[in-house]
Amino acid sequence: xxxxxxxxxxxxxxxxxxxxxxxxxxxxxxxxxxxxxxxxxxxxxxxxxxxxxxxxxxxxxxxxxxxxxxxxxxxxxxxxxxxxxxxxxxxxxxxxxxxxxxxxxxxxxxxxxxxxxxxxxxxxxxxxxxxxxxxxxxxxxxxxxxxxxxxxxxxxxxxxxxxxxxxxxxxxxxxxxxxxxxxxxxxxxxxxxxxxxxxxxxxxxxxxxxxxxxxxxxxxxxxxxxxxxxxxxxxxxxxxxxxxxxxxxxxxxxxxxxxxxxxxxxxxxxxxxxxxxxxxxxxxxxxxxxxxxxxxxxxxxxxxxxxxxxxxxxxxxxxxxxxxxxxxxxxxxxxxxxxxxxxxxxxxxxxxxxxxxxxxxxxxxxxxx
Numbered sequence: 001x002x003x004x005x006x007x008x009x010x011x012x013x014x015x016x017x018x019x020x021x022x023x024x025x026x027x028x029x030x031x032x033x034x035x036x037x038x039x040x041x042x043x044x045x046x047x048x049x050x051x052x053x054x055x056x057x058x059x060x061x062x063x064x065x066x067x068x069x070x071x072x073x074x075x076x077x078x079x080x081x082x083x084x085x086x087x088x089x090x091x092x093x094x095x096x097x098x099x100x101x102x103x104x105x106x107x108x109x110x111x112x113x114x115x116x117x118x119x120x121x122x123x124x125x126x127x128x129x130x131x132x133x134x135x136x137x138x139x140x141x142x143x144x145x146x147x148x149x150x151x152x153x154x155x156x157x158x159x160x161x162x163x164x165x166x167x168x169x170x171x172x173x174x175x176x177x178x179x180x181x182x183x184x185x186x187x188x189x190x191x192x193x194x195x196x197x198x199x200x201x202x203x204x205x206x207x208x209x210x211x212x213x214x215x216x217x218x219x220x221x222x223x224x225x226x227x228x229x230x231x232x233x234x235x236x237x238x239x240x241x242x243x244x245x246x247x248x249x250x251x252x253x254x255x256x257x258x259x260x261x262x263x264x265x266x267x268x269x270x271x272x273x274x275x276x277x278x279x280x281x282x283x284x285x286x287x288x289x290x291x292x293x294x295x296x297x298x299x300x301x302x303x304x305x306x307x308x309x310x311x312x313x314x315x316x317x318x319x320x321x322x323x324x325x326x327x328x329x330x331x332x333x334x335x336x337x338x339x340x341x342x343x344x345x346x347x348x349x350x351x352x353x354x355x356x357x358x359x360x361x362x363x364x365x366x367x368x369x
Contacts (some may be wrong), residue, residue, distance in 0.1 A: 082165075086359055087356040097121075304362075
């Protein structure tokens with residue numbers, strides 16, 4: 001890996017000397033990976049607390065740690081549930097089980113932190129950075145939140161066990177999945193009215209992703225080492241795809257053999273997690289149903305996967321960095337103490353100097369239109 005400056009030991013010494021939370025200025029035209037912690041339940045052994053920032057262009061080396069709120073009554077960090085960002089408004093958001101936090105991307109400063117009825121889960125932000133769909137913590141409703149202020153502007157109540165949320169890449173629709181329902185709820189991204197449901201899938205919906213045209217969704221469900229495919233236009237379930245050559249065991253977390261699914265930005269491949277076998281399974285997404293083509297071994301059980309903005313790298317929650325073109329693990333995320341970092345809540349943000357110019361997403365959304 002190429003170091004940020006001459007001498008990796010000197011760099012580490014400098015970072016420790018100035019303190020883990022003090023910002024180190026990034027070079028011009030920088031791609032950074034923002035990793036929210038604790039991003040595996042509330043386990044601090046996988047990266048401590050805060051947003052840990054890595055330099056994508058220099059071997060994914062540690063850059064800085066940004067402090068976060070999200071503490072319980074005893075001062076212990078709450079589990080992080082989601083992360084999203086907008087380059088247009090220069091803000092990054094982190095949800096915990098109780099709060100939503102908003103930080104300035106140019107200063108790393110916390111702008112506000114608010115609590116919401118029913119708690120918080122994995123949210124999504126509109127492409128213009130103005131609106132956030134914020135699920136309650138496995139309860140009946142989603143809050144629709146004004147992203148600049150945190151004010152609630154609407155409420156959607158599918159009564160599905162609110163959990164995972166996607167905003168389509170054009171902002172026209174949002175997609176709401178709950179832990180207690182086999183139905184995916186689709187809303188109008190502007191009026192926030194429910195326009196259709198998709199399903200029923202064979203079990204409750206876990207992680208899912210959506211193609212760029214928003215015609216198909218690819219859905220993890222309970223008890224399946226694999227995924228199902230839904231038609232977002234007709235509302236019908238099209239296919240069930242099971243991983244071959246591997247046996248589903250009992251995962252350490254989530255109780256779901258495949259808890260993580262992502263499309264490459266060009267939508268040529270679909271990547272799927274396999275917890276107990278410590279694998280990513282790869283599928284050719286140019287055919288329907290997608291066809292299994294290979295697998296990649298990881299350093300721990302994955303519970304999520306997403307891609308960087310260009311699709312050059314894939315980021316499973318294990319902290320492995322996978323080069324998409326070669327399917328090779330090329331790096332492993334480590335923090336300022338050389339501790340292996342893992343998180344299910346991470347995304348890429350690109351900068352020109354100190355100004356953010358592009359923000360990725362945590363869901364591995366397809367970008368082809």
